[in-house]
Amino acid sequence: xxxxxxxxxxxxxxxxxxxxxxxxxxxxxxxxxxxxxxxxxxxxxxxxxxxxxxxxxxxxxxxxxxxxxxxxxxxxxxxxxxxxxxxxxxxxxxxxxxxxxxxxxxxxxxxxxxxxxxxxxxxxxxxxxxxxxxxxxxxxxxxxxxxxxxxxxxxxxxxxxxxxxxxxxxxxxxxxxxxxxxxxxxxxxxxxxxxxxxxxxxxxxxxxxxxxxxxxxxxxxxxxxxxxxxxxxxxxxxxxxxxxxxxxxxxxxxxxxxxxxxxxxxxxxxxxxxxxxxxxxxxxxxxxxxxxxxxxxxxxxxxxxxxxxxxxxxxxxxxxxxxxxxxxx
Ligand SMILES: *[C@@H]1O[C@H](CO)[C@@H](O)[C@H](O)[C@H]1NC(C)=O
Ligand SMILES: *[C@@H]1O[C@H](CO)[C@@H](O)[C@H](O)[C@H]1NC(C)=O
Ligand SMILES: *[C@@H]1O[C@H](CO)[C@@H](O)[C@H](O)[C@H]1NC(C)=O
Numbered sequence: 001x002x003x004x005x006x007x008x009x010x011x012x013x014x015x016x017x018x019x020x021x022x023x024x025x026x027x028x029x030x031x032x033x034x035x036x037x038x039x040x041x042x043x044x045x046x047x048x049x050x051x052x053x054x055x056x057x058x059x060x061x062x063x064x065x066x067x068x069x070x071x072x073x074x075x076x077x078x079x080x081x082x083x084x085x086x087x088x089x090x091x092x093x094x095x096x097x098x099x100x101x102x103x104x105x106x107x108x109x110x111x112x113x114x115x116x117x118x119x120x121x122x123x124x125x126x127x128x129x130x131x132x133x134x135x136x137x138x139x140x141x142x143x144x145x146x147x148x149x150x151x152x153x154x155x156x157x158x159x160x161x162x163x164x165x166x167x168x169x170x171x172x173x174x175x176x177x178x179x180x181x182x183x184x185x186x187x188x189x190x191x192x193x194x195x196x197x198x199x200x201x202x203x204x205x206x207x208x209x210x211x212x213x214x215x216x217x218x219x220x221x222x223x224x225x226x227x228x229x230x231x232x233x234x235x236x237x238x239x240x241x242x243x244x245x246x247x248x249x250x251x252x253x254x255x256x257x258x259x260x261x262x263x264x265x266x267x268x269x270x271x272x273x274x275x276x277x278x279x280x281x282x283x284x285x286x287x288x289x290x291x292x293x294x295x296x297x298x299x300x301x302x303x304x305x306x307x308x309x310x311x312x313x314x315x316x317x318x319x320x321x322x323x324x325x326x327x328x329x
Contacts, residue, residue: 124157124158124159124160124233124235125154125159125162127157128154128157128159131150131153131154131159132154132159134147134150135147135150135151135154135162136163136165138165138167139167140166140167141167142167143167143168143170144165144167144168144169144170145167146170151231152231155231155232155233156211156234157233158233158234158235159233160232160233160235161236180215180216180218180219187313187315187321188288188313188315188319188321189288189321190285190287190311190321190323192216192219192220192223193223195247195283195285195323196223196225198283198310198311198323198325199246199281199283202224203246203281204225204246204247204283205224205225205226205246206225206226206227206228206244206245206246206247207220207225207226207227207228207245207246207247207248207249208227208228208229208230208238208240208245208247208248208249208277209227209228209229209230209248209249209251210230210232210248210249210250210270210274211229211230211231211232211250211251211252212229212249212251213229214229216229216249217229225246225247227247227249234266234267234270235266235269237273238273238274238276240277241277242276242277243276243277243278243279243280243282244277244279245277245278245279245282246278246279246282246283247282247283247284247285248274248277248278248282248283248284248285249285249287250270250274250285250286250287250289251286251287251288251289252288252289252290263292264292264293264297264301267292268301268304268305271284271301271302271305271307272305275305275306275307275326278326279326280326280327280328280329281325281326281327281328282326283310283323283324283325283326284307284322284323284324284325284326285322285323285324286320286321286322286323286324287321288315288319288321289319289320289321290317290318290319291318291319291320292318294318295314295318295320298320302322302324306326306327307324307325307326308324308325308326308327309322309323309324310322310323310324310325311323
């Protein structure tokens with residue numbers, strides 16, 4: 001039954017007219033909806049701007065629904081413009097990636113630079129991954145590998161302190177086989193007795209050998225002086241209390257090329273640290289010491305730290321032997 005047929009039969013509403021109007025309104029709404037959506041899609045994809053640029057007002061024409069060739073043309077144009085936009089986007093992405101990687105490189109370089117000047121303890125180990133893997137490759141509970149050269153390389157390059165290992169070192173360290181000179185040649189090679197003569201008898205009792213092996217310590221033991229060889233990197237603070245030592249020997253050539261690795265700043269920092277651990281009147285013996293920056297800057301550095309020069313000999317290849325004293329007062 002018709003809905004509108006209820007009620008009096010004398011008043012018949014014009015049904016077909018209303019329905020026709022209703023249908024056409026729906027069509028128009030739908031069409032507008034489709035158009036609006038298409039427009040917004042075109043605009044957001046960037047193709048809209050392209051189309052506007054392509055079609056100047058004079059060439060704008062209305063499409064007839066049967067003009068499929070024109071429509072195809074236009075679709076083709078839209079398609080190609082979309083392709084262009086896509087390739088521009090890809091280009092932008094790749095440029096962004098390049099900028100990103102440049103930034104990463106820059107940051108890495110900056111942090112590396114900073115560590116060259118102020119090497120942080122242990123941080124330098126990051127730069128020696130392969131060596132660290134080799135160093136930590138050992139049998140736990142067994143005998144340690146013979147890798148003194150590897151250990152030395154890591155330490156003098158600032159990878160210090162090294163991690164400890166659960167293995168036994170060989171009972172006879174190779175360092176005790178080192179030769180040690182007996183006579184003072186009056187030039188670069190000082191003898192143990194020549195150095196000890198600079199202090200009153202019996203006042204030199206305990207000392208340090210930076211980067212040295214066991215040979216110097218053995219010769220000093222013959223004279224009743226206890227010398228501890230220390231193996232520390234150029235950035236390391238000496239692990240001793242202030243004013244506790246009578247003598248410090250520091251050799252950089254030929255057995256320990258620390259100065260070849262450390263820069264001027266590391267040498268100055270180490271000199272200040274040696275000054276700290278020496279007692280007043282204590283001696284610093286620079287034994288065949290390579291002065292990287294040359295004597296013209298090294299002598300003022302010695303004075304700046306506060307050492308008194310007791311003996312000084314210049315050799316070839318920027319090498320110096322010297323006996324320096326930390327003043328009494
Ligand atoms: C679409 O455009 C390209 C060049 O932009 C043309 O080579 C191709 O034939 C065109 N396709 C149609 C169907 O018009
Ligand atoms: C560890 O050392 C052993 C024996 O020296 C060697 O065969 C092995 O390749 C080493 N492994 C690594 C990862 O270096
Ligand atoms: C220092 O002591 C030793 C013995 O310990 C002695 O032979 C030597 O003559 C002494 N030197 C001086 C300058 O007193």
